[in-house]
Amino acid sequence: MVDLFVILVSAIFVNNFVLARFLGICPFLGVSKKVETALGMGMAVTFVMTVATVVTWFVQYFVLIPFGIEYLQTIAFILVIAALVQLVEMVVQKVSPVLYQSLGIFLPLITTNCAVLGLAVLNIQKDYTFLEGVVFAIGAAGGFTLAMVLFAGLRERLELCAVPQSFRGTAIALVTAGLLSLAFMGFAGLVKG
Amino acid sequence: MLAAILSLGCIGLVSAIALGFVAKKFAVEVDPREAAIMEVLPSANCGACGYPGCGGYAKSLVAGKAEPNQCPPGGAELVVKLAHILGVEAVETAPQVAVVLCQGDNKTAVNKYRYLGLEDCNAAQKIADGPKACPGGCLGLGSCQRVCPFDAIEITADGLAVISRDKCTGCRKCVAVCPRQTIRMTPLAASVHVMCNSRDKGALVRKYCQIGCIGCHICEKAAPQAYKIEGFLAEVVYEEHEEAFEAIEKCPTHCIRDFAEGYPQGSSFQAPGVDDDTPNAA
Numbered sequence: 001m002v003d004l005f006v007i008l009v010s011a012i013f014v015n016n017f018v019l020a021r022f023l024g025i026c027p028f029l030g031v032s033k034k035v036e037t038a039l040g041m042g043m044a045v046t047f048v049m050t051v052a053t054v055v056t057w058f059v060q061y062f063v064l065i066p067f068g069i070e071y072l073q074t075i076a077f078i079l080v081i082a083a084l085v086q087l088v089e090m091v092v093q094k095v096s097p098v099l100y101q102s103l104g105i106f107l108p109l110i111t112t113n114c115a116v117l118g119l120a121v122l123n124i125q126k127d128y129t130f131l132e133g134v135v136f137a138i139g140a141a142g143g144f145t146l147a148m149v150l151f152a153g154l155r156e157r158l159e160l161c162a163v164p165q166s167f168r169g170t171a172i173a174l175v176t177a178g179l180l181s182l183a184f185m186g187f188a189g190l191v192k193g
Numbered sequence: 194m195l196a197a198i199l200s201l202g203c204i205g206l207v208s209a210i211a212l213g214f215v216a217k218k219f220a221v222e223v224d225p226r227e228a229a230i231m232e233v234l235p236s237a238n239c240g241a242c243g244y245p246g247c248g249g250y251a252k253s254l255v256a257g258k259a260e261p262n263q264c265p266p267g268g269a270e271l272v273v274k275l276a277h278i279l280g281v282e283a284v285e286t287a288p289q290v291a292v293v294l295c296q297g298d299n300k301t302a303v304n305k306y307r308y309l310g311l312e313d314c315n316a317a318q319k320i321a322d323g324p325k326a327c328p329g330g331c332l333g334l335g336s337c338q339r340v341c342p343f344d345a346i347e348i349t350a351d352g353l354a355v356i357s358r359d360k361c362t363g364c365r366k367c368v369a370v371c372p373r374q375t376i377r378m379t380p381l382a383a384s385v386h387v388m389c390n391s392r393d394k395g396a397l398v399r400k401y402c403q404i405g406c407i408g409c410h411i412c413e414k415a416a417p418q419a420y421k422i423e424g425f426l427a428e429v430v431y432e433e434h435e436e437a438f439e440a441i442e443k444c445p446t447h448c449i450r451d452f453a454e455g456y457p458q459g460s461s462f463q464a465p466g467v468d469d470d471t472p473n474a475a
Binding site: 094 | 197200201204205209211212216219221311312313316
């Protein structure tokens with residue numbers, strides 16, 4: 001139980017996917033202009049990460065290892081995740097149009113997101129059990145959502161500030177992202193590993 | 194080698210079968226008219242129709258909940274196209290434009306204090322009701338300019354918002370964002386406006402603005418049909434706007450402006466009757 005909690009906290013704060021591992025930077029910069037859309041993206045990623053972890057764990061331990069083809073991990077995982085996201089998108093569109101409205105635009109973006117693939121690979125590298133893997137996925141997605149929302153909040157404030165001409169747009173966004181990452185470095189050492 | 198090909202092939206096959214099954218089972222039917230409507234809509238997602246974006250409007254149109262004349266940016270041309278797609282009769286609407294009813298910039302209107310906060314009218318308005326001494330005057334911080342999807346608003350060097358009558362489509366986004374209700378929707382046909390939004394008494398208006406309406410009733414006497422005074426503020430009666438130009442010369446504070454003759458001082462927009470080499474910066 002304590003182990004699971006440590007994994008969760010570590011994934012959210014200490015080894016934050018965006019701010020410490022630098023995975024999933026493109027949605028981090030691309031969909032973070034408004035808190036609302038950032039939260040939508042965060043929710044979609046949370047959902048996909050959790051489901052993808054479950055599926056890739058089974059693929060790894062019931063297909064790749066028994067047949068001795070671990071070297072095909074990357075391609076197999078991408079295949080499975082892409083198919084899975086498409087599947088989820090279709091089901092959501094039919095079952096819950098409201099949820100589709102809020103998640104729909106983001107789902108295809110996540111299909112080959114490096115954060116999702118990175119999570120699946122890390123899970124295997126760290127030799128997590130099934131339950132540990134799922135907790136790790138929820139923590140990683142929570143950390144991603146947290147970073148997205150924090151960053152979107154900062155950018156909303158920045159919109160109203162008199163930023164020097166040469167810093168406007170992506171430049172100030174990258175500077176802000178760097179500072180936010182530095183702030184998260186303060187969590188380093190909270191959990192070992 | 195064989196195991197690799199077979200297992201990956203199997204994963205792919207299972208995924209493909211599952212996807213195909215789900216695509217059939219969970220197919221969502223889309224009305225082809227909706228796609229046709231999306232083609233002709235301006236795609237500005239301005240929300241002037243009252244629906245969340247052009248997609249929302251298209252859905253409501255197909256469902257019969259909306260009328261084809263609810264899209265001001267599209268104009269009369271779009272109403273005809275939409276009516277054709279939907280197979281209903283077109284109803285014409287008079288085009289409207291937004292007008293900033295104020296010409297008190299930093300030179301002509303007095304500020305209560307020096308504002309150094311966020312570049313946003315709504316933020317400024319929260320601090321002692323805004324820096325401008327006039328309670329209804331344009332703050333000139335450009336909230337309307339930023340919200341305008343059609344690039345129709347400019348802020349002059351002296352801090353006054355001016356809306357182009359050519360570019361404005363009447364989407365009302367600026368009307369909604371302005372914290373002081375300085376921007377109004379008016380018929381495009383009416384080019385004469387009382388450029389003031391202060392209902393204060395004349396003596397008070399004179400203290401904070403050189404070109405505000407002082408409620409002297411002179412315009413009402415010159416063209417009784419076209420003007421009405423409410424509080425201490427004259428307004429053009431837009432149904433009778435043809436008469437309004439008769440009072441322009443008589444206004445003692447030069448508060449009535451004919452946009453056909455020119456835009457407020459400092460604006461780069463050109464009135465239709467003015468040549469390019471004689472800018473209205475007189």
